[in-house]
Amino acid sequence: MRDVAIVGIGMTSFGELWQTSLRSMWAEAALAALDDAGVESVDLITVGCMSSGLFTGQEHLAALLADELGMAGVPAARVESACASGGLAVRAGFAEVAAGLADTVLVTGVEKMTDVDGADATYALGTAADSEWEGFHGVTFPGLYAMLARIHMLQHGTTREQLAQVAVKNHANGLLNPRAQFHLKVGVDDVLRSTMVADPLRLLDCSPVTDGAAAVVLTTVDRARELAGDRPVVAITGSGMATDTVTLANRPALGELNAVKLAGERAYAMAGKTPEDIHLVEVHDCFTIAEIMATEALGFFDPGFGGSAVERGLTGLQGKIPVNTSGGLKSKGHPVGATGVAQVVEVTEQLRGESGQRQVEGARVGMAQNMGGSGGSSVVHILEVV
Amino acid sequence: MRDVAIVGIGMTSFGELWQTSLRSMWAEAALAALDDAGVESVDLITVGCMSSGLFTGQEHLAALLADELGMAGVPAARVESACASGGLAVRAGFAEVAAGLADTVLVTGVEKMTDVDGADATYALGTAADSEWEGFHGVTFPGLYAMLARIHMLQHGTTREQLAQVAVKNHANGLLNPRAQFHLKVGVDDVLRSTMVADPLRLLDCSPVTDGAAAVVLTTVDRARELAGDRPVVAITGSGMATDTVTLANRPALGELNAVKLAGERAYAMAGKTPEDIHLVEVHDCFTIAEIMATEALGFFDPGFGGSAVERGLTGLQGKIPVNTSGGLKSKGHPVGATGVAQVVEVTEQLRGESGQRQVEGARVGMAQNMGGSGGSSVVHILEVV
Numbered sequence: 020m021r022d023v024a025i026v027g028i029g030m031t032s033f034g035e036l037w038q039t040s041l042r043s044m045w046a047e048a049a050l051a052a053l054d055d056a057g058v059e060s061v062d063l064i065t066v067g068c069m070s071s072g073l074f075t076g077q078e079h080l081a082a083l084l085a086d087e088l089g090m091a092g093v094p095a096a097r098v099e100s101a102c103a104s105g106g107l108a109v110r111a112g113f114a115e116v117a118a119g120l121a122d123t124v125l126v127t128g129v130e131k132m133t134d135v136d137g138a139d140a141t142y143a144l145g146t147a148a149d150s151e152w153e154g155f156h157g158v159t160f161p162g163l164y165a166m167l168a169r170i171h172m173l174q175h176g177t178t179r180e181q182l183a184q185v186a187v188k189n190h191a192n193g194l195l196n197p198r199a200q201f202h203l204k205v206g207v208d209d210v211l212r213s214t215m216v217a218d219p220l221r222l223l224d225c226s227p228v229t230d231g232a233a234a235v236v237l238t239t240v241d242r243a244r245e246l247a248g249d250r251p252v253v254a255i256t257g258s259g260m261a262t263d264t265v266t267l268a269n270r271p272a273l274g275e276l277n278a279v280k281l282a283g284e285r286a287y288a289m290a291g292k293t294p295e296d297i298h299l300v301e302v303h304d305c306f307t308i309a310e311i312m313a314t315e316a317l318g319f320f321d322p323g324f325g326g327s328a329v330e331r332g333l334t335g336l337q338g339k340i341p342v343n344t345s346g347g348l349k350s351k352g353h354p355v356g357a358t359g360v361a362q363v364v365e366v367t368e369q370l371r372g373e374s375g376q377r378q379v380e381g382a383r384v385g386m387a388q389n390m391g392g393s394g395g396s397s398v399v400h401i402l403e404v405v
Numbered sequence: 406m407r408d409v410a411i412v413g414i415g416m417t418s419f420g421e422l423w424q425t426s427l428r429s430m431w432a433e434a435a436l437a438a439l440d441d442a443g444v445e446s447v448d449l450i451t452v453g454c455m456s457s458g459l460f461t462g463q464e465h466l467a468a469l470l471a472d473e474l475g476m477a478g479v480p481a482a483r484v485e486s487a488c489a490s491g492g493l494a495v496r497a498g499f500a501e502v503a504a505g506l507a508d509t510v511l512v513t514g515v516e517k518m519t520d521v522d523g524a525d526a527t528y529a530l531g532t533a534a535d536s537e538w539e540g541f542h543g544v545t546f547p548g549l550y551a552m553l554a555r556i557h558m559l560q561h562g563t564t565r566e567q568l569a570q571v572a573v574k575n576h577a578n579g580l581l582n583p584r585a586q587f588h589l590k591v592g593v594d595d596v597l598r599s600t601m602v603a604d605p606l607r608l609l610d611c612s613p614v615t616d617g618a619a620a621v622v623l624t625t626v627d628r629a630r631e632l633a634g635d636r637p638v639v640a641i642t643g644s645g646m647a648t649d650t651v652t653l654a655n656r657p658a659l660g661e662l663n664a665v666k667l668a669g670e671r672a673y674a675m676a677g678k679t680p681e682d683i684h685l686v687e688v689h690d691c692f693t694i695a696e697i698m699a700t701e702a703l704g705f706f707d708p709g710f711g712g713s714a715v716e717r718g719l720t721g722l723q724g725k726i727p728v729n730t731s732g733g734l735k736s737k738g739h740p741v742g743a744t745g746v747a748q749v750v751e752v753t754e755q756l757r758g759e760s761g762q763r764q765v766e767g768a769r770v771g772m773a774q775n776m777g778g779s780g781g782s783s784v785v786h787i788l789e790v791v
Contacts, residue, residue, distance in 0.1 A: 020505045040537075063646075072458040076540070078532040079487035082648040082664075082782040086655065092667055094646035095782065096493055097485045101465035107482055111497060118504035119406045120644070146464040151426075154462070258506070260449075260480035262468040269472065278468075281478055396468040396481065 023116045024243035024254045025402065027056025027236030028364045033352030034200045036230040041075050041131035042087045045232045048357075049088055049127055052234035057246055061236070062121035064088075064095040067108030067128035068356035073143035075131050084127070094121075101147035102305060104128060105233065105359025106260075106389030106398030112237045113258050113400075122238060128360035129232040140228050144355070147392040149266040161225060161306070163393040165217035167273060168308035172219070174274045175323030177311060179219055183210035184329045185307035186223045186349055192336065193346025195377040200229055200352030224307040229352035233361035240405060253370045257292065257401030259285025265395035274323075276309075278397040279316035279388060286386070286399040287318075294318035297401070298382040299369055300340060301362035303390035304347040310334075313388055314342060317399070336377060344369060344377050359389030359398060366402050409502045410629035410640045411788065413442025413622030414750045419738030420586045422616040427461050427517035428473045431618045434743075435474055435513055438620035443632055447622070448507035450474075450481040453494030453514035454742035459529035461517050470513070480507075487533035488691060490514060491619070491745025492646075492775030492784030498623045499644050499786075508624060514746035515618040526614050530741070533778040535652040547611060547692070549779040551603035553659060554694035558605070560660045561709030563697060565605055569596035570715045571693035572609050572735055578722065579732025581763040586615055586738030610693040615738035619747035626791060639756045643678065643787030645671025651781035660709075662695075664783040665702035665774060672772070672785040673704075680704035683787070684768040685755055686726060687748035689776035690733040696720075699774055700728060703785070722763060730755060730763050745775030745784060752788050 029051025031044045039047075045066075053059065066081040077083065081095035098107040105128030112124035132140055145154045148163060171177045186205055193199035205223060213222040243252045261281035264270050270277070287293060294317060302317070304310035311325035319340050320328045328334055334342035345351045345365040348358060366385035368374050383404045390397045415437025417430045425433075431452075439445065452467040463469065467481035484493040491514030498510035518526055531540045534549060557563045572591055579585035591609060599608040629638045647667035650656050656663070673679060680703060688703070690696035697711035705726050706714045714720055720728035731737045731751040734744060752771035754760050769790045776783045 070458045070464050072456045072529070072532055073464075075536070076528075076532055077536040078456050078459075078485060078529075079534070079651055079778050079781055081486060082777060083535060083651045085648045086650045086652070086781075091648055091650045091655070092663070093648060094668075095486075095648050096497070096646070098497075099464060099483045099485060100467060100481075111482070111484075111500075114497075114500045114504050114506055117506065118500050120500055120503065142462075143458070143464075146458055146462055148465070149469060150461070150463040260482070262471045262477055262479060262481050264472045264477045265465055265469045266472070269477070277478070282480075391468060392465050395465055395472075 020117045021119055022240035022254060023113050023237055024240045024252055025235050025367050026238050026243045026246050027052040028367050029055055030198060030233035030361055030364050031231050032198045033229050033231035033354060035133050041129060042084060045084050045127060045129040046087050048232035048234040049125060052236050056236035058123055058236060061093060061123045061125045063115055063124045064093055065108040065111045065124060065126050066097040067104035067359055068097055069099060069101050069104050069130060070143050070146060075134055100396045101391035102355040103359055103389045103391035103396045103398050104356040108360060109363055109400055110258055110260060110398055113255055116237050116239060124237045125234060126237055126360060127234040128357035130354035130356040131230050132228045132354060133230050152266045161217035161220055163267060164306040164308055165220045166267060168219055170273045171308060177326035180207055181326035181330050182224055182307040183207045185304060185310045186210045188335055189304060189343050189347040189349040192344050192377055193350025196346045196351055199346040199350050200227060201350045220306055226305045226348035226353040229354040231352060231354035231357045233357045233364050235360060235363050251371050251404045253367050253402050254405040255400055256403045257286035257290030259283060259399045262396045263394055265392055267393055276312050276316040276394040278394050279313055279390060282397040282399040283317040286401050290401040292401055296384055297386050298384050299344055299379045300342055300386040301345060301365050302342055302388045304343055304349050305353060317388060341379050344379060362387035362389060363400060370402055370404050406503045407505055408626035408640055409499050409623055410626045410638055411621050411753050412624050412629045412632050413438040414753050415441055416584060416619035416747055416750050417617050418584045419615050419617035419740060421519050427515060428470060430616065431470050431513060431515045432473050434618035434620040435511060438622050442622035444509055444622060447479060447509045447511045449501055449510045450479060451494040451497045451510060451512050452483040453490035453745060454483055454516060455485060455487050455490050456529050456532060461520055486782045487777035488741040489745055489775045489777035489782045489784050490742040494746060495749055495786055496644055496646060496784055499641055502623050502625060510623045511620060512623055512746060513620040514743035516740035516742040517616050518614045518740060519616050538652045547603035547606055549653060550692040550694055551606045554605055556659045557694060563712035566593055567712035567716050568610055568693040569593045571690065571696045572596045574721055575690060575729050575733040575735040578730050578763055579736025582732045582737060585732040585736050586613060587736050606692055612691045612734035612739040615740040617738060617740035617743045619743045619750050621746060621749055637757050637790045639753050639788050640791040641786055642789045643672035643676030645669060645785045648782045649780055651778055653779055662698050662702040662780040664780050665699050665776060668783040668785040669703040672787050676787040678787055682770055683772050684770050685730055685765045686728055686772040687731060687751050688728055688774045690729055690735050691739060696728065703774060727765050730765060748773035748775060749786060756788055756790050
């Protein structure tokens with residue numbers, strides 16, 4: 020198996036991008052990553068996208084996008100694992116380079132969510148849950164995560180204020196990220212007074228509907244050293260995937276995210292790392308409770324201590340383990356298929372020391388954790404300066 | 406890169422399966438392949454499916470299906486390249502085993518197309534074309550392939566009767582395949598008298614709307630030898646992918662399928678084979694013209710001679726290069742995401758010598774060619790007894 024590195028990164032600003040189409044914003048991110056890498060051709064394009072069918076009436080997406088870039092002919096593959104589609108696109112590219120099937124891969128993620136109205140977007144997102152056993156009964160994702168929050172509060176004493184503090188921290192980080200959807204200082208009281216969505220989750224506990232695209236260029240570590248010049252070479256040293264039941268009702272326990280735990284363990288094992296070795300992590304905070312549960316599942320805190328960790332500032336920019344320096348899904352925005360790739364963009368930028376005001380000093384090992392549905396799938400990558 | 410083999414195959418009968426759901430028919434094929442392989446656990450599941458979102462209101466498909474099989478926890482990835490999604494699922498599994506990231510992969514393809522009405526199915530299939538530049542103007546796939554047929558007739562003198570003879574041959578083969586959707590003897594006159602769909606293509610030139618699932622189990626050639634007992638070991642020695650413009654209007658020429666040509670060349674190069682080495686091939690005959698063009702693009706016949714080759718019987722069961730021994734998409738049926746995997750099932754069965762009345766005697770090298778849209782993407786695999 021060959022060693023794999025990230026030699027280029029690019030992304031659009033995230034937001035409600037009314038003026039642009041899926042293919043145009045995808046091309047913007049892809050061209051930025053190719054330019055950053057200094058390469059003009061690739062052997063493969065992977066595209067993470069949850070539901071271009073329901074959001075834009077377009078399948079066969081990867082071939083379409085290859086042509087948009089003037090690369091008709093180049094192999095192109097779309098992958099889908101709901102909101103973990105971007106992480107899966109990274110994995111698919113990683114496997115091809117590791118196997119020696121491709122030398123250079125353009126890995127991308129994209130979602131155009133605002134071309135349909137709110138009800139249709141809610142329906143499309145709802146197809147990440149079990150349509151027969153969950154969606155049929157009317158539950159949508161705020162409701163599913165509200166149940167997870169209630170159980171976490173009951174089992175572990177996690178408080179309403181601790182949930183709010185996740186939003187406060189991530190919005191503070193997002194203020195320092197020029198590509199974030201929201202540049203908005205948020206206090207605990209703002210969260211607690213925001214509109215109730217699904218008790219106990221309020222509007223400011225929820226990630227938004229977002230348009231956006233992100234891209235990274237993968238190649239072998241050997242070629243990356245040639246391309247990098249005097250920039251640090253960032254390698255992918257761990258890659259782990261796992262699933263859990265999509266249906267919450269089928270799980271033996273609801274206080275933990277088992278797919279995240281398993282994917283994390285697989286990534287740690289491949290990289291030969293433990294949670295103590297990680298200098299920063301992007302986790303999948305689609306709702307505030309998700310960040311708390313993810314940090315526990317990845318071993319940064321014991322089960323039940325994710326909430327108090329936020330309260331104590333352990334996950335802040337200067338904390339023991341900075342979490343979501345980008346602003347996370349909460350503030351940076353959550354174009355579902357793009358999110359997993361954008362997480363890798365953020366971690367790479369941090370490891371290169373190019374994150375400006377939100378830079379984690381001395382960061383040399385980082386992690387990105389992407390999740391589908393209410394934890395039905397997860398993809399975790401560990402990145403290191405090599 | 407490790408050598409990869411197919412150790413298990415399984416599929417449902419294809420047809421209008423009103424009595425079963427996507428997940429149930431998928432599990433039937435998956436369990437059959439695992440049983441055939443004699444393995445009880447896998448490291449990864451890949452799922453080729455074009456549009457479970459539009460056909461059944463369900464995304465996040467791979468995680469859902471892993472759980473359906475009692476395998477929640479196991480990594481699972483859905484891939485999509487329109488009607489080439491099944492071929493892409495084979496490629497994704499191949500890459501993971503080749504890289505050493507997985508030792509055993511369950512590769513699957515599925516599509517449940519009859520849970521929506523005909524207009525909605527036509528819309529869903531139409532999303533494999535360019536929604537902005539083709540679909541918006543009202544063209545659907547019979548229309549796109551009718552244009553390809555007209556150009557082929559004009560440039561090469563391909564005749565209306567030659568198109569019909571593709572259907573006659575494939576329906577004759579399908580009569581010998583117990584899992585085919587149609588068991589129907591068709592003559593040239595039947596095709597020529599069938600309802601006009603899009604001039605020059607008539608009803609019997611078109612593959613049907615179909616429900617179905619197919620599965621294969623991949624592992625290393627070394628492990629395959631242990632599992633195979635006294636059965637032949639069938640390896641995947643060539644894997645090629647390519648794209649073309651999705652939009653027909655963007656192509657410099659319409660008389661050839663460039664993605665098929667490129668994907669074929671890449672597969673031949675990896676396997677160290679030429680068209681003369683191939684003993685049988687499953688090609689993507691979504692319309693009769695597609696089979697003729699595919700056999701030319703893969704190098705079995707010179708450009709413009711695919712039509713006369715059918716007429717001369719060169720592609721029949723006893724011909725120089727038997728094409729679509731399974732009955733092809735035309736007679737076996739075309740559940741779009743399942744098709745590419747079902748092609749590999751057929752070729753594997755042939756190479757094992759287990760194809761009964763439609764067995765190609767002495768077949769030791771076979772090919773499967775899967776295609777998305779009107780040739781916007783293609784995936785080609787070469788299989789060999791090793």
